[in-house]
Amino acid sequence: MRLVLVGFGNLGRGLSRALIQKASFLRRSHGLIPRVVAAVDEFGAAVDEKGLNLTRLLKVAGKAGTVAAYKGGKRGKLALRVIEGVEADVVYELTPTNIKTGEPGLTHIKRAMWARKHVITSNKGPLVVAFGELDSLARRCGVEFRYSASVGGAVPVVGLAKELLAGNEIREIRGVLNGTTNYILTRMSREDAPFEVVLREAQELGVAEKDPTLDIEGIDTACKITILANSLLGMNARLKDVKVAGIKRVRPEAIRLAREAGQTIKLIGIAKRGSLEVGPKLVPLGHPLAVGGTLNAVTFELDLAREISITGFGAGPKETSSSLLGDLIDIHRTLGG
Numbered sequence: 001m002r003l004v005l006v007g008f009g010n011l012g013r014g015l016s017r018a019l020i021q022k023a024s025f026l027r028r029s030h031g032l033i034p035r036v037v038a039a040v041d042e043f044g045a046a047v048d049e050k051g052l053n054l055t056r057l058l059k060v061a062g063k064a065g066t067v068a069a070y071k072g073g074k075r076g077k078l079a080l081r082v083i084e085g086v087e088a089d090v091v092y093e094l095t096p097t098n099i100k101t102g103e104p105g106l107t108h109i110k111r112a113m114w115a116r117k118h119v120i121t122s123n124k125g126p127l128v129v130a131f132g133e134l135d136s137l138a139r140r141c142g143v144e145f146r147y148s149a150s151v152g153g154a155v156p157v158v159g160l161a162k163e164l165l166a167g168n169e170i171r172e173i174r175g176v177l178n179g180t181t182n183y184i185l186t187r188m189s190r191e192d193a194p195f196e197v198v199l200r201e202a203q204e205l206g207v208a209e210k211d212p213t214l215d216i217e218g219i220d221t222a223c224k225i226t227i228l229a230n231s232l233l234g235m236n237a238r239l240k241d242v243k244v245a246g247i248k249r250v251r252p253e254a255i256r257l258a259r260e261a262g263q264t265i266k267l268i269g270i271a272k273r274g275s276l277e278v279g280p281k282l283v284p285l286g287h288p289l290a291v292g293g294t295l296n297a298v299t300f301e302l303d304l305a306r307e308i309s310i311t312g313f314g315a316g317p318k319e320t321s322s323s324l325l326g327d328l329i330d331i332h333r334t335l336g337g
């Protein structure tokens with residue numbers, strides 16, 4: 001399968017490493033022979049229709065800061081030209097998230113679909129802004145569209161619900177979907193430390209971004225809840241439909257009181273038909289959602305299976321490449337491979 005990688009940052013590189021490491025596994029276990037025919041970043045592109053040497057690409061791009069430094073690479077804003085012009089089966093859209101416009105990912109995805117290329121993305125922006133439009137465009141264009149990595153990182157939230165739990169009606173989805181806020185709340189709980197102190201340390205450790213607004217105000221979680229509501233509950237939700245509260249006002253005393261009552265406080269996103277919400281909630285200690293550190297967790301409430309929970313790493317290039325590769329294998333199987 002010929003792949004185009006649009007975005008060669010943490011995930012583009014993580015996926016490339018996984019493709020190198022798992023080449024013979026993919027061939028042996030899945031009959032899948034992936035070939036990256038182009039990689040694009042903000043500064044340029046590397047293209048080779050016979051397949052880029054990924055080890056060399058990682059080395060060269062790591063050193064020069066752009067894939068354009070690869071032999072024969074070109075400089076400039078080339079994403080659309082590559083998406084439309086390079087012969088390929090699948091476009092990976094791995095550019096930064098913009099939750100206001102969805103761009104540049106939204107246009108990348110639409111152009112890829114119009115060019116009859118299957119799309120795999122980790123980018124929440126286009127999904128939050130235009131889920132319904134992209135879902136129906138994929139159908140109209142006859143292409144596959146996968147976005148497992150956009151919610152839960154390595155945790156197969158979407159796949160579990162869509163495939164293995166497909167015989168159930170999903171009544172409610174509750175999740176710890178943001179590693180940064182979970183890390184902060186976990187440390188506040190373990191050390192009785194105030195929010196501001198833990199946030200500063202998390203920033204020093206690189207667990208929290210320099211501008212952590214989207215995480216701590218609950219907006220990142222609200223984006224994921226919007227995606228889950230649309231993809232799993234068949235809703236036509238927008239980000240503005242989610243009632244959101246962040247974790248800034250959570251005090252260590254509140255966490256201590258909760259603990260004395262056998263509970264903890266987590267930032268929980270909740271999706272059910274007719275109500276979408278994000279906010280700090282009490283969770284019984286020992287419940288599957290009471291995960292520590294940067295872990296993510298999701299609980300589905302279902303008509304037949306009653307309750308199913310899943311937990312794992314919600315971010316990281318290696319961990320998230322599990323979902324990015326899983327989507328590729330899923331498309332390969334869907335196409336009869």
Ligand SMILES: NC(=O)c1ccc[n+]([C@@H]2O[C@H](COP(=O)([O-])OP(=O)(O)OC[C@H]3O[C@@H](n4cnc5c(N)ncnc54)[C@H](OP(=O)(O)O)[C@@H]3O)[C@@H](O)[C@H]2O)c1
Nearest residue numbers: 007008009010011041042079094095096097122123315316
């Ligand atoms: N990192 C994770 O663990 C994780 C997990 C789940 C989902 N995600 C989501 O996945 C996406 C990628 O994450 P990341 O961590 O890999 O981000 P990143 O490290 O910031 O990489 C983004 C890449 O996109 C490129 N880019 C930006 N604008 C572009 C444009 N107009 N055309 C072509 N390339 C462009 C950047 O190029 P330059 O380097 O040249 O600027 C860079 O290579 C984001 O939407 C993120 O929210 C990330």
